[in-house]
Amino acid sequence: MRDDDGSWDEDVRLAVYHAFAHHGRAPSAPELADAAGGSLAVAKQALHRLAAAHHLVLDEREHVVLAHPFAAKSLGFSVMGTRTLWWGGCAWDSFAIPHLVEAEPEVLVATRCPGCGQPHALVVERAKPPEGAQVAHFLVPAARMWDDVLHTCANQRLFCCESCVDAWLAETGRARGSVLDLVTLWQLARGWYAGRLERGYRRREPDDAVAYFAEAGLTGPFWAPPAGA
Structure with a gap:
């Protein structure tokens, strides 16, 4: 049509x-x-x-x-449902898949900590956030995420804890971004892509995105829209 x-x-x-x-x-x-x-x-x-x-x-x-939230190649995350195996685009995207794909309310998200190489496997479901001490580190601020989206996605990763984040930042010489616990990551992911599989989907305007981030507990300069947006 x-x-x-x-x-x-x-x-x-x-x-x-x-x-x-x-x-x-x-x-x-x-x-x-x-x-x-x-x-x-x-x-x-x-x-x-x-x-x-x-x-x-x-x-x-x-x-x-x-x-988004799907990738055609490995960017650090596999997402296994009962019927389908996906590459997740990043930590955010991997947590979003069970919320978007109606037939898969629960998935197994597998990855490795960039700081120490420790493998992690988390059951992520639609009903409630997973439990665990892991944290997600987002390197690129929201206003710059589409400047080089593959770089952005490759640097939205899960770490064992904040100590592993700090060690990785020190080793790579990068500046600290935003650190999210698993509950906040789940809250960010659960409604972000709502409607994307339906006809007529529209991406959020910057102000709507900021309001959504705030509902997930994410505020401040890192989560601000591009200047002039």
Whole structure:
């Protein structure tokens, strides 16, 4: 079904997200073409517009590499449901998947602490946050997250504790970002992508995003929108 402007963008967007949600992978070329009235060229044009609007991320070969909360390659997290195995885009995205995929209310999120290499496996469910001493460290402030979104996602990681965060920052020479406990990370993730698998989804405006962050307990300069937004 064409959009009001005559494009196939929404059908292509849904094809991307449904392929990830249901199969744990990006759509194939025939699937993309089917979503764009039978034309792969039209589908690729739609993909570029969707990437420009921050609905997804393409690599240099025009392949979808990120369609938050799903990734097409490992960025440090695997997310295992009863039916599907996904790559999570980051700690935030991995915790979001059971809230978005209706058929998977509980998943197993696996990763390693960047500070010491300790493996972690957490059961993340829709009903309540997981228990544990682990923390998430977000390196890139909210206003800059889309400057290099792959770098941003690769640096939203789970650590054993704040001591491991401090050790990793000292080793890498990076400045401290924002540290979230598991409850706050779960609260951030649970409603952020609501509606993304449905037709007509709209991304949050900056003010709406700030209000959402505040509801999760995340305030201050790190979580502020871009200047002038």
